[in-house]
Amino acid sequence: MRYTCPVCMFPRLPYPPRDYHICPCCGTEFGNDDVDFSYKQLREMWVAGGGNWFFGRTPEYWNPWVQLLRANIVEDIPRFFIDLRVQFDAVSEAVEIRNLMGEPVVRPTA
């Protein structure tokens, strides 16, 4: 059985988030840290500190912001940008085939 940390949304807690268990990801001690602060406040503090891994070796390819996105917590992710645009680097050409019976679209010059 795995549990999800209600602060940082780490999905592989080996124990339920209570009884002084500590999240290895954000370091929240449940039953202690969450007495005076809400989960959201604790999350904001973790994010403000850079969203760093707390205990032991950081899991390979782990990313704190992807973890929050997967839990649908978008509002707490730092926005480093003002605007984001997608583009496609291509030249476009559209050809309309009017006569499917063989009349060429571009007539060859004599």
Next chain:
Amino acid sequence: MLRPYICAACEKVIIDKDDVASLISVFSKITVTVPSEADIPKNAVAPKEWAVFSLWDTDLGDELKEYALCMQVLYPDQTQFSEVTKIKMKIEPNKRSQVVVRMLGFPIGQVGRYTINTWIEENQQRVFGPIEFKIGFEIVKQEQTHKTI
């Protein structure tokens, strides 16, 4: 054996009731505007939904095999962003198979060309690919304008 028909990145894929897919804003480049003093951490991610749509030709008998579509995003320095995504493919006889890998964010920690690798595995063994394409990423710094009285 599966053969690629389409593989592209776009902002959104809409699949209608007849399984017809429409790709919204096929893209090859992302540009973000940031404040001039901004310092973007290496692990930063923009909360931007995007998708990799792939469509595959199938052969008779493929429906009896267990194929997984795998997708990997590499930073411009070729290090990997997040885990490899693996999706079990749904295959029916005499039909193409299409897969939408929906991504919730785009990594913005490095400027340059990100690599998207897509491949097919059967029993954990790669049997096709990778199909590789690039997505360019650039940062535009916006100068702050200050009013003086």
